[in-house]
Amino acid sequence: MTKKSAHEILEDEEFRTLARQKNLISLILTILELVIYFGFISLIAFNKPFLASKLSGSMTVGIPVGIGVIILSWILTGIYVNWANKKYDRMVENIKNRIGG
Amino acid sequence: MQTVIGQTNPVAIFFFLLFVAVTLAITYWAAKRTRTTKEFYAAGRNITGFQNGLALAGDYMSAASFLGIAGLVSTKGYDGLIYSVGWLVGWPIIMFLIAEPLRNLGKYTFADVVAYRLSQRPIRSAAALGSIITVLTYLTAQMVGAGTLIKLLFGLPYEVAVIIVGCLMIAYVLFGGMLATTWVQIIKAVLLLGGATLLVILTLAQFGFNYGELFGQAAQKYGDKFLEPGGLVTNPIDAFSLGLALMFGTAGLPHILMRFYTVPNAKEARKSVFYATGFIGYFYILTFTIGFGAAVLVGQDIIKGIDKGGNMAAPLLAEVLGGNIFLGFLAAVAFATILAVVAGLTLAGASALSHDLYVGVIRKGVSAEKEEVKVAKIATLILGLTAIFLGIIFKGQNVAFMVGLAFAVAASANFPALFMSIVWKRFTTQGAVSSIITGLVLATVLIILSPTVWVDVFKNPSPIFPLKNPGLISMTAAFIAGIIVSLATREPQAEARFEEEKLRTYVGIGAE
Numbered sequence: 380m381t382k383k384s385a386h387e388i389l390e391d392e393e394f395r396t397l398a399r400q401k402n403l404i405s406l407i408l409t410i411l412e413l414v415i416y417f418g419f420i421s422l423i424a425f426n427k428p429f430l431a432s433k434l435s436g437s438m439t440v441g442i443p444v445g446i447g448v449i450i451l452s453w454i455l456t457g458i459y460v461n462w463a464n465k466k467y468d469r470m471v472e473n474i475k476n477r478i479g480g
Numbered sequence: 481m482q483t484v485i486g487q488t489n490p491v492a493i494f495f496f497l498l499f500v501a502v503t504l505a506i507t508y509w510a511a512k513r514t515r516t517t518k519e520f521y522a523a524g525r526n527i528t529g530f531q532n533g534l535a536l537a538g539d540y541m542s543a544a545s546f547l548g549i550a551g552l553v554s555t556k557g558y559d560g561l562i563y564s565v566g567w568l569v570g571w572p573i574i575m576f577l578i579a580e581p582l583r584n585l586g587k588y589t590f591a592d593v594v595a596y597r598l599s600q601r602p603i604r605s606a607a608a609l610g611s612i613i614t615v616l617t618y619l620t621a622q623m624v625g626a627g628t629l630i631k632l633l634f635g636l637p638y639e640v641a642v643i644i645v646g647c648l649m650i651a652y653v654l655f656g657g658m659l660a661t662t663w664v665q666i667i668k669a670v671l672l673l674g675g676a677t678l679l680v681i682l683t684l685a686q687f688g689f690n691y692g693e694l695f696g697q698a699a700q701k702y703g704d705k706f707l708e709p710g711g712l713v714t715n716p717i718d719a720f721s722l723g724l725a726l727m728f729g730t731a732g733l734p735h736i737l738m739r740f741y742t743v744p745n746a747k748e749a750r751k752s753v754f755y756a757t758g759f760i761g762y763f764y765i766l767t768f769t770i771g772f773g774a775a776v777l778v779g780q781d782i783i784k785g786i787d788k789g790g791n792m793a794a795p796l797l798a799e800v801l802g803g804n805i806f807l808g809f810l811a812a813v814a815f816a817t818i819l820a821v822v823a824g825l826t827l828a829g830a831s832a833l834s835h836d837l838y839v840g841v842i843r844k845g846v847s848a849e850k851e852e853v854k855v856a857k858i859a860t861l862i863l864g865l866t867a868i869f870l871g872i873i874f875k876g877q878n879v880a881f882m883v884g885l886a887f888a889v890a891a892s893a894n895f896p897a898l899f900m901s902i903v904w905k906r907f908t909t910q911g912a913v914s915s916i917i918t919g920l921v922l923a924t925v926l927i928i929l930s931p932t933v934w935v936d937v938f939k940n941p942s943p944i945f946p947l948k949n950p951g952l953i954s955m956t957a958a959f960i961a962g963i964i965v966s967l968a969t970r971e972p973q974a975e976a977r978f979e980e981e982k983l984r985t986y987v988g989i990g991a992e
Binding site: 386388389394397398401404405408409412413415416417419420421423424425427430431435436437438439441442445446448449450452453455456457459460463464468471474475478 | 558561562564565566568569571572573575576577691692695696698699700704707708709712713715716719720723727747750751753754757758761764765768979982983986987988989
């Protein structure tokens with residue numbers, strides 16, 4: 380494999396794919412987080428009766444929904460780490476190996 | 481019920497002295513490993529992702545969030561949960577947009593990243609101003625909270641408490657730098673998570689480990705309303721504005737951002753956010769349970785009788801369930817919690833003063849290693865003494881707005897410039913400075929005119945600016961200012977360096 384200069388790497392298809400994938404996944408996950416949190420706030424603002432409705436006993440729908448926002452946020456960070464550890468790091472290694480002096 | 485809260489508690493003092501002894505021993509150990517700037521600001525970049533995750537959690541979970549949120553839940557029920565959720569949702573944003581580029585591009589402060597391909601001196605001056613305002617307002621709120629809480633918990637005079645906290649935090653940072661600060665934060669996080677977990681287990685044991693039973697009894701005592709959203713979100717725009725400030729402010733807090741330089745690479749930085757988010761989320765779920773437990777097992781009348789804001793809900797619950805010993809332990813943990821947060825803030829403020837202002841602006845980037853460490857230590861001392869001074873002059877003042885201000889400034893002055901400098905090729909020096917100054921000035925002025933200061937502090941009948949937190953306006957304006965001014969100016973050298981920056985952002989080539 381021929382080594383490439385830093386400048387050539389930037390024009391390189393592999394680097395472009397890496398940057399594109401990273402941007403895409405960051406964007407999707409950020410939007411998801413925004414939707415989850417502001418969706419929750421909107422529910423509180425516009426549909427209190429839904430959150431106040433009973434699930435079982437005294438437990439309201441709002442409790443699992445609120446806790447769910449916390450857990451989902453954490454899961455999203457987990458999805459990102461999992462993707463980055465498995466895919467992104469490998470692509471980064473490939474590119475690093477191909478960069479010559 | 482009879483409570484010993486507010487009296488001199490030998491158990492609490494014992495646990496507290498134990499914590500101080502251990503942390504000072506660590507500081508002594510760390511002092512020998514704190515000679516270079518890399519060691520002082522970034523603990524030699526030898527902290528693992530897991531350790532940094534704990535330290536980030538320790539840096540972020542303040543005594544106000546532990547005692548305050550448990551108190552809010554115990555007095556307001558479900559609304560306390562809504563409030564706590566807002567404090568978590570900034571962490572995924574740090575993960576997706578900030579952590580890795582920050583680690584790859586910067587050295588010690590977030591201003592390193594903004595200044596990467598722009599003119600050093602104007603950027604560093606503006607960014608340091610944003611950092612210092614964020615740190616000082618947050619620090620003042622913490623110091624006033626510390627004095628008040630320690631007075632409530634230990635019966636210690638307010639000023640004495642502030643001075644003890646100030647001196648210890650100065651000692652950690654001055655001698656042990658980031659390494660000592662990190663370990664103080666790790667120990668605190670473990671103690672706080674452990675203490676809160678134990679409190680939840682003891683609480684649930686009273687209800688046969690059945691959440692339904694706990695919620696049932698709470699509803700019986702305080703009505704169904706207690707488990708429903710109440711008056712916290714009345715105006716949706718207000719809630720959105722606060723939500724934006726919390727979310728993007730977390731991603732612009734200098735003391736949090738600085739922690740990403742303590743790990744060896746971007747991979748560890750990313751792992752640390754995952755751990756931190758997990759710990760903090762788990763902690764907020766615990767405080768929610770603690771709040772409900774306190775409402776049922778202690779009762780709102782007693783909680784409010786001791787402190788109107790409900791801050792003593794968790795300690796009272798500990799006393800009911802585990803007696804004096806558990807109360808003493810938890811009180812000491814609260815003290816430790818305060819120390820870890822203020823130490824992190826002091827270090828971040830000192831770095832802005834020494835690394836950005838002194839070296840970056842006054843010495844134009846040229847400074848000997850030894851000199852910079854010395855200046856950083858002097859800055860630590862100045863900042864620590866300032867914090868003690870501010871803590872004392874703001875005694876008895878309503879400083880709740882200061883945390884809101886810190887987050888609004890972080891979201892408006894720090895985050896937009898940081899984010900645009902990473903992703904946007906055409907971003908210019910003038911654009912960045914305009915963005916930072918717009919965010920800083922708007923956030924500050926609007927919060928003064930808002931209900932939180934204009935009405936609650938200055939006692940005017942009605943606010944000039946309607947929103948409680950200006951995040952929505954000030955952050956949007958900071959982005960717009962940055963974009964318009966950048967488009968109106970050109971900086972060919974900065975554009976030319978974007979490709980190189982991009983390679984470093986994504987691949988980490990040349991990262992410190």
